[in-house]
Amino acid sequence: MGSGSPQGQARVAPRCVGRSIAATMLSMITVESLTKTYGRGMTAVDDVSFTAATGRVTGFLGPNGAGKSTTMRIMVGLTPATSGTATVDGRRFTDLPNPGRDVGVLLDASAQHAGRTGREILTLAQRTMGLPRTRVQEMLDLVSLTEDEADRRVRNYSLGMRQRLGIGAALLGDPHVLILDEPANGLDPAGIRWMRDLLRGYADRGGTVLLSSHLLHEIEVIADDLVVIGKGRIVARGTKADLLAAAGTVVRARDSVALAAAMEGAGLKITAHADGSVHTDASSDRVGEIALARGLVLTELRAADGAGLEEMFLELTADTQREGVAA
Amino acid sequence: MSTTVLTTARPEPATSEERSRRAVGRIPLSRIVGVELRKMFDTRSGFWLMASIVITSVLATAAIIVFAPDDQLTFDNFAAAIGAPMTVILPMIGILAVTSEWSQRSGLTTFTLVPHRGRVLGAKLLAAITVGVVAMFIALGVGTLGTLVGSAIAGVDPVWNVSAMHFTLIVLGSVLGMLFGFMLGLVIRNSAGAIVTYFVYTLVLPPLLGLLAANQRWFADLQPSVDYNFAQRPLFDGNVSSQQWQHLAVAGALWFLLPMAVGLRIVRRAEVK
Ligand SMILES: Nc1ncnc2c1ncn2[C@@H]1O[C@H](COP(=O)(O)OP(=O)(O)OP(=O)(O)O)[C@@H](O)[C@H]1O
Ligand SMILES: [Mg+2]
Numbered sequence: 001m002g003s004g005s006p007q008g009q010a011r012v013a014p015r016c017v018g019r020s021i022a023a024t025m026l027s028m029i030t031v032e033s034l035t036k037t038y039g040r041g042m043t044a045v046d047d048v049s050f051t052a053a054t055g056r057v058t059g060f061l062g063p064n065g066a067g068k069s070t071t072m073r074i075m076v077g078l079t080p081a082t083s084g085t086a087t088v089d090g091r092r093f094t095d096l097p098n099p100g101r102d103v104g105v106l107l108d109a110s111a112q113h114a115g116r117t118g119r120e121i122l123t124l125a126q127r128t129m130g131l132p133r134t135r136v137q138e139m140l141d142l143v144s145l146t147e148d149e150a151d152r153r154v155r156n157y158s159l160g161m162r163q164r165l166g167i168g169a170a171l172l173g174d175p176h177v178l179i180l181d182e183p184a185n186g187l188d189p190a191g192i193r194w195m196r197d198l199l200r201g202y203a204d205r206g207g208t209v210l211l212s213s214h215l216l217h218e219i220e221v222i223a224d225d226l227v228v229i230g231k232g233r234i235v236a237r238g239t240k241a242d243l244l245a246a247a248g249t250v251v252r253a254r255d256s257v258a259l260a261a262a263m264e265g266a267g268l269k270i271t272a273h274a275d276g277s278v279h280t281d282a283s284s285d286r287v288g289e290i291a292l293a294r295g296l297v298l299t300e301l302r303a304a305d306g307a308g309l310e311e312m313f314l315e316l317t318a319d320t321q322r323e324g325v326a327a
Numbered sequence: 328m329s330t331t332v333l334t335t336a337r338p339e340p341a342t343s344e345e346r347s348r349r350a351v352g353r354i355p356l357s358r359i360v361g362v363e364l365r366k367m368f369d370t371r372s373g374f375w376l377m378a379s380i381v382i383t384s385v386l387a388t389a390a391i392i393v394f395a396p397d398d399q400l401t402f403d404n405f406a407a408a409i410g411a412p413m414t415v416i417l418p419m420i421g422i423l424a425v426t427s428e429w430s431q432r433s434g435l436t437t438f439t440l441v442p443h444r445g446r447v448l449g450a451k452l453l454a455a456i457t458v459g460v461v462a463m464f465i466a467l468g469v470g471t472l473g474t475l476v477g478s479a480i481a482g483v484d485p486v487w488n489v490s491a492m493h494f495t496l497i498v499l500g501s502v503l504g505m506l507f508g509f510m511l512g513l514v515i516r517n518s519a520g521a522i523v524t525y526f527v528y529t530l531v532l533p534p535l536l537g538l539l540a541a542n543q544r545w546f547a548d549l550q551p552s553v554d555y556n557f558a559q560r561p562l563f564d565g566n567v568s569s570q571q572w573q574h575l576a577v578a579g580a581l582w583f584l585l586p587m588a589v590g591l592r593i594v595r596r597a598e599v600k
Contacts, residue, residue, distance in 0.1 A: 078438060108600075
């Protein structure tokens with residue numbers, strides 16, 4: 001994309017790749033034209049629309065301050081939207097009779113009364129939802145909090161323990177939809193693996209999972225679908241597979257300056273990197289032709305793949321990054 | 328934390344048949360009130376605040392028995408001694424019932440599980456009133472015991488000089504104090520801020536208004552109906568004229584109902600984060 005990229009324009013059309021998710025799968029979470037403005041013209045969420053489908057893990061991706069948490073808070077009624085709607089099973093969250101039984105929510109694991117024990121926090125939720133008492137111990141076992149830890153006050157919990165407790169609280173009501181804001185935050189590698197398997201299995205058995213992150217790698221492993229947001233706007237969405245396929249081509253030549261010039265001359269949008277590689281949306285076929293025509297020696301020519309997804313993520317959110325894209 | 332995090336248990340998302348079978352009903356208000364009551368006791372600070380109701384009652388009673396002359400071992404003196412700490416503790420309970428959701432940020436969970444702030448706050452109000460009334464009956468019990476024990480020790484006949492009506496008025500006065508705290512909690516939504524404001528209102532404001540009334544004729548006439556502290560005093564004396572009821576209603580509307588309505592409006596729209 002580089003210099004003449006559409007990101008320079010004021011409004012970026014969401015980059016929707018492949019078939020519409022909503023058309024082919026039953027969607028559980030539907031967000032439509034959600035907008036949230038704070039005072040002084042600050043727009044945290046700008047006309048955001050997407051769906052999260054049943055049986056799939058939808059990754060909600062964006063750099064710091066992109067509006068992920070704000071969108072999620074609006075979805076569960078903690079923040080009033082300026083306009084637009086968010087529904088679960090076609091119903092607004094606030095219209096659900098007992099929301100915890102349908103939707104498991106984890107927004108901020110540290111937002112708990114520091115003086116309560118982990119077990120007590122789960123017990124309060126269990127009572128509110130009207131669940132059997134045994135459910136609390138089941139969840140403590142599930143998230144691997146020991147008896148001793150469960151009876152400790154949350155003030156003395158480590159970040160990872162809080163996160164586990166929060167995941168336990170989200171799963172307590174046996175919901176079929178999960179909305180998780182950076183659930184891997186603070187988990188150790190084994191914990192991240194555990195959560196990944198848990199969410200994968202949960203979706204495979206018919207659950208709907210929406211989870212946010214600003215770490216592409218974290219989400220890349222687990223998500224089926226991606227929604228990329230930057231500066232409050234959706235910049236890309238689609239299945240991970242389609243987005244990967246569309247991630248473009250990476251090419252390297254002995255004379256990288258000539259290669260870049262040749263590609264630009266041919267009208268390709270390119271990003272030249274310091275390491276001499278050049279990234280483009282065009283197919284490797286097309287790049288090969290150009291190189292051949294100019295008699296350039298290529299040292300590498302391949303589909304961009306995972307690295308390309310990161311590339312794309314950085315590009316799509318380039319004008320929203322705190323530090324510009326390392327080019 | 329155990330290092331082996333892999334557990335065999337798997338969370339099963341409820342299938343659609345399961346969901347329609349369990350036909351989830353709306354959370355009843357009684358259940359929310361129960362949870363809110365539990366929240367008042369389930370932290371160390373909350374527990375000791377509740378325990379302080381009993382502790383201060385017993386201490387105040389003991390002090391009367393030890394220090395008061397024999398002819399002062401009357402029920403109304405016990406009631407007054409026990410009532411004094413109660414007028415501080417109950418408003419604190421009212422304040423913290425609301426502010427902890429914001430100061431401790433537990434509101435994020437509370438208002439997600441019950442996404443109707445009016446219902447949650449209504450439940451909190453009911454829970455607070457329940458605690459207030461029960462506290463007053465504990466005070467009544469301790470005061471009765473104190474009068475019996477005190478007069479037995481002194482060898483005099485117990486003097487029961489507080490009528491059921493008077494007690495009812497004291498309960499009302501104490502609960503009104505508690506509700507005032509609740510209102511402050513709702514408007515300020517910060518524990519420290521609300522507590523400081525409460526003490527400014529009860530300790531700093533009355534002498535200032537008294538000074539104003541002593542020096543300004545127009546305010547002296549107006550004070551009974553605009554000074555909520557002042558208007559509540561007759562309740563504790565056990566004698567309220569119909570005019571004083573009117574004053575209480577006007578001052579209450581001004582100092583309690585109005586800010587409460589404003590606070591409710593704000594809270595229902597405000598962001599919880
Ligand atoms: N009450 C508020 N007033 C003004 N601006 C706000 C308010 N709340 C959030 N914002 C702004 O909205 C934007 C989106 O914030 P949000 O927390 O949703 O980001 P995020 O995508 O979750 O980021 P992160 O990855 O860092 O968690 C930020 O610029 C933030 O400063
Ligand atoms: Mg966030």
